[in-house]
Amino acid sequence: MMASSYNAKEEDGHHSGATSHGGAGAVKSKKPDNTAFKQQRLPAWQPILTAGTVLPAFFVIGLIFIPIGIGLYVTSNNIKEFEVDYTGVDVDSPCYTCAMNFSWNNTLPCTCSVDFTLEQPFESNVFMYYGLSNFYQNHRRYVKSRDDSQLNGDRSALTNPSKECEPYRTSEGVPIAPCGAIANSLFNDTLDLFHIDSNGSRNAINLVKKGIAWWTDKHVKFRNPGGNSNITLAFQGTAKPVNWRKPVFELDPSDPENNGFINEDFIVWMRTAALPTFRKLYRIIQKKSSTTPTLPSGKYTLEITYNYPVLSFDGRKRMILSTISWMGGKNPFLGIAYITVGSICFFLGVVLLIIHHKYDTRNNSADIPN
Amino acid sequence: VDCQSESFRYPQLYSPGQQNLYFNKKVFVRCMMHSWYSSLILFFIPWAAMHDTVRDDGKDIADYQSFALLAQTCLLVVVSVQLCLDTYYWTAVNQFFMWGSLAAYFAVSFTMYSNGMFLIFTSAFPFVGVARNSLNQPNVWLTIFLASLLCLLPVVAFRFILIQLRPTINDKLRHKVQMEALPAPAPRRPPPRRISTRRSGYAFSHAQGYGNLVTSPPGWSPGQTFTLKLSQYSNWWCFLADECRCHCESVHMNIYRI
Numbered sequence: 001m002m003a004s005s006y007n008a009k010e011e012d013g014h015h016s017g018a019t020s021h022g023g024a025g026a027v028k029s030k031k032p033d034n035t036a037f038k039q040q041r042l043p044a045w046q047p048i049l050t051a052g053t054v055l056p057a058f059f060v061i062g063l064i065f066i067p068i069g070i071g072l073y074v075t076s077n078n079i080k081e082f083e084v085d086y087t088g089v090d091v092d093s094p095c096y097t098c099a100m101n102f103s104w105n106n107t108l109p110c111t112c113s114v115d116f117t118l119e120q121p122f123e124s125n126v127f128m129y130y131g132l133s134n135f136y137q138n139h140r141r142y143v144k145s146r147d148d149s150q151l152n153g154d155r156s157a158l159t160n161p162s163k164e165c166e167p168y169r170t171s172e173g174v175p176i177a178p179c180g181a182i183a184n185s186l187f188n189d190t191l192d193l194f195h196i197d198s199n200g201s202r203n204a205i206n207l208v209k210k211g212i213a214w215w216t217d218k219h220v221k222f223r224n225p226g227g228n229s230n231i232t233l234a235f236q237g238t239a240k241p242v243n244w245r246k247p248v249f250e251l252d253p254s255d256p257e258n259n260g261f262i263n264e265d266f267i268v269w270m271r272t273a274a275l276p277t278f279r280k281l282y283r284i285i286q287k288k289s290s291t292t293p294t295l296p297s298g299k300y301t302l303e304i305t306y307n308y309p310v311l312s313f314d315g316r317k318r319m320i321l322s323t324i325s326w327m328g329g330k331n332p333f334l335g336i337a338y339i340t341v342g343s344i345c346f347f348l349g350v351v352l353l354i355i356h357h358k359y360d361t362r363n364n365s366a367d368i369p370n
Numbered sequence: 371v372d373c374q375s376e377s378f379r380y381p382q383l384y385s386p387g388q389q390n391l392y393f394n395k396k397v398f399v400r401c402m403m404h405s406w407y408s409s410l411i412l413f414f415i416p417w418a419a420m421h422d423t424v425r426d427d428g429k430d431i432a433d434y435q436s437f438a439l440l441a442q443t444c445l446l447v448v449v450s451v452q453l454c455l456d457t458y459y460w461t462a463v464n465q466f467f468m469w470g471s472l473a474a475y476f477a478v479s480f481t482m483y484s485n486g487m488f489l490i491f492t493s494a495f496p497f498v499g500v501a502r503n504s505l506n507q508p509n510v511w512l513t514i515f516l517a518s519l520l521c522l523l524p525v526v527a528f529r530f531i532l533i534q535l536r537p538t539i540n541d542k543l544r545h546k547v548q549m550e551a552l553p554a555p556a557p558r559r560p561p562p563r564r565i566s567t568r569r570s571g572y573a574f575s576h577a578q579g580y581g582n583l584v585t586s587p588p589g590w591s592p593g594q595t596f597t598l599k600l601s602q603y604s605n606w607w608c609f610l611a612d613e614c615r616c617h618c619e620s621v622h623m624n625i626y627r628i
Contacts, residue, residue, distance in 0.1 A: 127428040216499025274437035
C-alpha cells in the first residue's frame with residue numbers, strides 16, 4: 001500500500017500509471033478549480049451568540065412584547081359580547097319543550113323565545129353568531145364527506161356525486177345535491193331578534209343575511225350548475241339531502257343570488273370548523289349612525305325556530321352577539337400570552353446578564369491550550 | 371469546520387467528535403424534550419388563539435383549513451429560524467437558500483390556494499382562498515410571531531448559558547477568533563512543483579494513522595517526500611484530501627525548508 005502511494009517523481013495532478021488506461025492519452029484532472037466557491041473560501045458572516053447580541057435581544061423583545069400584549073388585552077376587553085344558550089336542557093328553560101318534543105317527522109316547527117337584557121349598548125356593526133358545542137366538524141370522515149366539484153356547479157358531478165359522500169350520496173337511487181354528511185347536517189334553526197323598548201312594544205331588528213361568507217367561497221368555490229337563473233330546472237333529477245326539509249333550490253327563493261349552492265348560510269356551514277366548540281356567522285346587524293348605538297341597552301327577545309337537534313350527542317346551541325375590532329372577536333389569550341412572554345423574556349434577560357457578569361471574567365482568562 | 375487557518379492551528383477541534391460529544395444518549399434525550407415542547411407550543415398556541423375567534427370583518431377564521439395553514443406556517447417559521455441559529459457560516463449560498471425556502475413556502479401556498487389551481491384540479495386543491503383570507507389578519511401574524519418566539523427563546527437562552535458556563539472548544543475558539551478579528555487567509559500560490567495528489571484522503575483522526583511510519587521511516591532516500599512529524603499531531607496530520615491544498619502546501623513548504 002505504501003509503495004503505490006509514494007512516488008515522488010510524478011507530475012502534479014496526474015494519476016499513477018496503473019490507474020490511467022494506456023497512459024499515453026491526456027488524463028482529466030480531478031483537482032477542483034481554485035475558485036472561492038469550490039475551495040470553500042466564500043466570504044461568510046459568522047454570527048456567534050455573544051452577550052452583546054443575546055442580552056439586548058432579550059430586553060428588546062421583552063420591551064416590545066409587553067406593550068403589544070397590553071394593547072391586545074385592552075382591545076379584547078373593549079369588545080362587547082353576549083351569549084345566550086338556548087338548547088333547552090333545564091326544565092325551566094324556555095326551549096325545554098321544543099328540545100324534548102323534537103322528532104324528525106315534525107311538520108309544524110317548534111318555536112320558543114328567550115328574553116335577555118343587554119347591560120351595555122353595542123356600537124358599530126354587531127355580528128350575530130350561532131355557536132355549537134361538542135359538535136365535531138373536524139372528524140376526518142365528516143370533513144371528507146363532500147363533493148367540491150358538485151358544489152362548483154359541475155354538471156357531471158351533480159348527477160354522479162363522488163364516492164366520498166357515501167352514505168349520503170344517493171337517496172332512493174336519485175343522486176343527492178348537495179351530497180355528503182356536511183351538507184346533510186346543515187344548521188337550520190331560525191333566529192330572530194326583537195328589541196323591547198320602553199313602551200313595551202317589540203321592534204324587529206333588521207338582520208342582514210348577505211356578506212357573511214368569504215368572498216372566495218361565494219364567488220369561486222361555490223357555483224350553481226347552469227348559472228343562477230332557472231335554478232329549479234338545473235337541479236332536476238336530484239334529491240334533497242335526507243335531513244333537509246326543503247330542497248337546495250328553495251333555500252332562499254326570493255333572492256337568486258342567495259339561492260342554491262351559493263346560499264350564504266349553506267356556504268358558512270360548509271366551511272368546517274377546526275374545534276368541537278365553534279361559532280359561525282349567522283347575521284349582521286348594521287350600524288345605524290355614529291350617534292345611535294346599534295343595539296341600545298335594554299330588553300330583547302330572541303325568537304327561535306327550533307329545528308336542529310343537539311341533545312342526542314350532548315351538544316349545546318347558543319346565540320352570540322358580538323362587536324368586532326382589528327384583532328377579531330373577544331379573545332384575551334393573545335394579550336395575556338404576549339404580556340407573559342414579554343415578562344419572562346425580560347426576566348430571563350436579567351438572569352442571563354447576572355450569569356454573564358459572574359462568569360465572563362472567568363472566560364477571558366481561560367485560554368485554549370495549544 | 372473548514373480548511374481555514376484555525377483548524378490546523380487547533381487540532382483539538384477534532385476531539386469533541388472523537389469523544390462523541392455531539393450525539394450521545396444525553397443529547398438525544400435533550401433533543402426529544404425540545405421536540406416535545408415545540409410540538410406542544412406549535413399546536414396549543416394556534417389552538418388558543420383561534421378558539422372562538424373571528425376575522426376582523428366578523429367572518430370565520432377558526433375553520434379547519436385556516437387552522438391548518440396557521441399551524442403549518444408557525445412550524446415553517448420555527449424550523450427556518452432554528453436552522454438560522456444552527457448555521458454558523460452565512461455565505462451567499464446559505465442566505466439564498468434560507469430566505470428562499472421561506473419565500474418558496476409562501477409562494478407555493480398562495481399558488482396552491484389560488485383560484486386557478488382550484489378550477490383546474492377541483493378535488494385536489496380544496497383550500498382555495500385560505501391563504502388570502504387568513505394571512506391578511508394581524509391576529510394570525512401575531513400568533514405566528516408568538517409561537518416562533520416561544521419555541522426559540524429556550525434554545526437561545528440555553529445555548530447562551532452553556533457558552534457562558536461550560537464553553538466547548540468550538541465556542542472558545544470562535545470567541546477568540548472574533549476577538550482577534552482575523553482576516554480571511556489569502557489563497558496561497560501553488561509552488562512550481564507539487565507533490566502528487568494520490569494521498570489517502572481522510573481527515574478524521576479515528577484511526578491510528580501512519581504515525582509510526584512517518585516518525586520512524588524505514589529508509590529515507592533523497593527525492594522522496596514524506597510527511598514529517600510536526601509537534602504532537604503526527605498520527606493523522608497531512609493525510610488530507612486533495613481539496614485542502616492549503617494544508618498540504620504549508621507542510622510541503624516545511625519539508626522543502628529542511
